[in-house]
Structures are given as C-alpha cells and as structure tokens.
Amino acid sequence: xxxxxxxxxxxxxxxxxxxxxxxxxxxxxxxxxxxxxxxxxxxxxxxxxxxxxxxxxxxxxxxxxxxxxxxxxxxxxxxxxxxxxxxxxxxxxxxxxxxxxxxxxxxxxxxxxxxxxxxxxxxxxxxxxxxxxxxxxxxxxxxxxxxxxxxxxxxxxxxxxxxxxxxxxxxxxxxxxxxxxxxxxxxxxxxxxxxxxxxxxxxxxxxxxxxxxxxxxxxxxxxxxxxxxxxxxxxxxxxxxxxxxxxxxxxxxxxxxxxxxxxxxxxxxxxxxxxxxxxxxxxxxxxxxxxxxxxxxxxxxxxxxxxxxxxxxxxxxxxxxxxxxxxxxxxxxxxxxxxxxxxxxxxxxxxxxxxx
Numbered sequence: 046x047x048x049x050x051x052x053x054x055x056x057x058x059x060x061x062x063x064x065x066x067x068x069x070x071x072x073x074x075x076x077x078x079x080x081x082x083x084x085x086x087x088x089x090x091x092x093x094x095x096x097x098x099x100x101x102x103x104x105x106x107x108x109x110x111x112x113x114x115x116x117x118x119x120x121x122x123x124x125x126x127x128x129x130x131x132x133x134x135x136x137x138x139x140x141x142x143x144x145x146x147x148x149x150x151x152x153x154x155x156x157x158x159x160x161x162x163x164x165x166x167x168x169x170x171x172x173x174x175x176x177x178x179x180x181x182x183x184x185x186x187x188x189x190x191x192x193x194x195x196x197x198x199x200x201x202x203x204x205x206x207x208x209x210x211x212x213x214x215x216x217x218x219x220x221x222x223x224x225x226x227x228x229x230x231x232x233x234x235x236x237x238x239x240x241x242x243x244x245x246x247x248x249x250x251x252x253x254x255x256x257x258x259x260x261x262x263x264x265x266x267x268x269x270x271x272x273x274x275x276x277x278x279x280x281x282x283x284x285x286x287x288x289x290x291x292x293x294x295x296x297x298x299x300x301x302x303x304x305x306x307x308x309x310x311x312x313x314x315x316x317x318x319x320x321x322x323x324x325x326x327x328x329x330x331x332x333x334x335x336x337x338x339x340x341x342x343x344x345x346x347x348x349x350x351x352x353x354x355x356x357x358x359x360x361x362x363x364x365x366x367x368x369x370x371x372x373x374x375x376x377x378x379x380x381x382x383x384x385x386x387x388x389x390x391x392x393x394x395x396x397x398x399x400x401x
Contacts, residue, residue: 063120070119074112078105103153107145114138114145140185147181171251172222217252221268225249230271230278235351239275242266259352279351285322288346288354290361293339295375300340303374304329307344310368311361318360320353321346338380 085101121134154177155170186192224230230246236256237243244258254271256264279286294303311327327346334341346361348354369376 063124066123067116067120070116071112074109074116078108078112082108100153103149103156107149110145111142114142136188140188143181143185143188147178147184150181151177217268220272221249221251221254224254224268224272229281230276231280234278234280236279237277238266238271284350285325285347286351286354288348288357290344290346290358290365292342292344292365293336293376294342294369295377296338296340298340298374300331300342303340303342304331306368306372306374307342307365310364311344311346314361314364318357320349321357321361322349339377 082101082105089101118135118138121131121138124131151174154173158170158173230236232246232248234246235244236246242256242258242264244256244264247255247257247263249255249268252268254266254268256266258264292303292307294300307329308327311321312323315321315323325347327344330343330345332341332343344361344365346357348357366376368374
C-alpha cells in the first residue's frame with residue numbers, strides 16, 4: 046500500500062492525462078445516456094410496438110459499463126504504459142465488451158422468441174439464448190487468437206459417446222424442439238392426447254411438456270411421447286368451436302316449432318351468456334331423430350373457446366327448460382309397453398307336456 050502511494054506521488058504527472066480522459070469520458074457518457082434515453086422513451090411511448098421498449102431497457106442497463114470500458118481504453122491509450130501493455134489492456138476490454146454484448150443480445154433473443162415467434166416456451170427461449178452465447182464464445186476465441194477447429198473436432202469425437210449415454214435425454218430435447226418449431230402445438234392451446242390426457246399447454250422444457258388440466262392439475266408428459274402421440278388441438282385452426290346440445294320432446298310436438306323456439310332462445314342468450322357467439326349462427330338438426338319414446342333433436346351453437354362450452358351448456362339448458370315449460374312443450378319420460386298373456390289351465394299344460 047505504501048509502495049503504491051509512493052509511486053503515485055512520484056508519477057502523478059503521468060497519471061494526470063489518463064485520469065482526465067477517463068473522467069471526461071464518463072461524464073460525457075452519463076450525459077449522453079440521460080438525454081438519449083429520455084428521447085428514446087418518449088418515442089417508444091408513442092408507438093404500439095412493445096419490442097422497442099424492451100430493446101431500450103436491455104441497452105440502458107449495460108450502457109454505462111460500455112462507457113466505462115471505453116474510458117479505460119482511452120485512458121490506457123493516452124498513458125505512458127508500454128505498447129505491449131496497452132495492447133493487452135485493449136484486448137481484455139474488447140473481450141469484456143463482446144461478453145457484455147453477447148449477454149444483452151441473448152436476453153433480446155429470448156424476448157423476441159417470446160413475443161414474436163408465437164412459441165414462447167422455455168425451450169425455445171433457452172435455445173435462442175444458447176445460440177447467441179455460442180456465437181459470442183466463438184467471436185471471443187477468435188479475438189484471443191484461439192483456433193476453434195480443434196475444439197470442434199474434440200467435441201465431435203466426444204459427442205458420439207455423449208449421444209449414446211444420453212439417448213433418451215437427447216430424444217426428449219429434439220422432440221421438444223420439433224414440437225415448439227412446428228407450431229402445431231402452442232402455449233395455451235387446449236389439446237387432447239390419444240392416451241386420454243387433456244388440458245392447456247403451460248410450458249415446453251428441454252425434457253417434458255407441462256399440461257394444466259381443467260381441474261387445475263399439472264400433467265407432465267415426456268417430449269418424445271408427445272411427438273409420437275395423436276393430438277387433437279381444440280385451438281386450431283381457430284379457437285371458436287361448435288357445441289352440441291341434445292333436446293328431446295314428445296311425439297305430440299311439432300319439430301319445426303321446437304326448432305324455432307331453440308334458435309330464438311339462442312338469439313336472446315347471445316348478449317347474456319359469456320362465450321356464446323352470434324356468428325356463425327346456431328342451427329338445429331333433427332338428429333338422432335326418432336327415439337323409443339321421444340323426438341330427438343340437436344342444437345348446435347358456437348362458443349369463443351373450448352372452456353366456454355361448459356358455462357354455455359349450463360345456461361342454455363336452463364333457459365331451454367324454462368322456455369319449454371312456458372310454451373308447454375312436453376319432455377317425455379322413457380316409456381315401455383309390456384304385453385301380458387293369461388297362462389293356460391294346469392290340465393292343458395300337463396297334456397302338452399305329455400304329448401311332447
């Protein structure tokens with residue numbers, strides 16, 4: 046400590062210029078940061094594009110770090126350090142600058158995938174970040190004069206053994222990547238597998254896919270199983286879907302009158318029942334048709350999304366039942382006709398048995 050103080054007292058004139066350059070650069074950087082980012086935030090507030098605000102926040106954080114690196118570089122260049130020492134300092138600062146830029150771009154890549162690639166799963170975001178980090182690592186190695194080819198060769202030889210040891214893990218990884226990129230299964234889509242599992246997709250990671258059921262439970266499915274399964278996606282090609290409602294009336298009723306009542310009740314309920322759509326228009330079909338004790342019709346109405354069908358069915362059944370009571374439309378009970386025959390006298394029965 047005493048030696049450092051003595052060195053500064055003896056060479057203070059040599060340190061005056063570098064320290065002045067560093068201080069001026071930091072002050073200018075702070076002033077530029079304050080003025081430029083104020084203008085950028087005002088501009089971003091007047092646009093409907095959300096990504097510009099994310100870019101501004103991502104750059105605003107490390108901006109002063111970049112200014113500090115620039116100040117140290119300029120200070121080292123104006124000092125009386127040997128040329129070799131100046132070159133080493135410049136190279137170290139360049140590597141740190143590339144590293145900070147890599148982390149900033151990695152964060153932006155993850156955000157871009159989340160907002161604009163229509164697949165904002167954890168796997169897709171992590172793959173985008175890893176890709177940027179790998180590019181940054183290659184640039185840093187080239188800056189340091191380290192050849193990348195031997196490293197890639199070693200990784201290629203070792204990769205065969207790793208692939209054999211982690212076969213199941215890699216299968217889940219690539220299956221999850223395929224599911225995320227294909228776009229046939231997306232986050233918040235309601236799906237049903239051929240094995241019976243169903244629910245909303247909450248996330249796709251490197252190993253498994255999380256599905257949230259309607260009971261608010263989480264179902265964990267390996268990505269390899271999801272890639273091989275037969276999937277029904279209730280959000281494709283669009284979220285709206287048809288909901289059937291079975292209605293049975295007496296044989297004494299006019300089917301056309303019942304159809305008109307059902308459609309009229311749907312029109313009245315559109316503005317009152319959440320999720321029920323006016324377009325496409327509801328329709329009625331005389332199917333299954335002639336039942337054992339009733340005329341069976343089916344009302345088809347459209348809902349906004351899969352989860353809306355349960356409330357719509359609940360409300361429509363109550364309204365249809367009340368309307369049938371008001372219009373005196375009979376909903377029949379199942380009936381069965383039983384034919385009874387009188388048994389023959391005991392003497393005749395004995396003769397028949399003896400003759401046989």
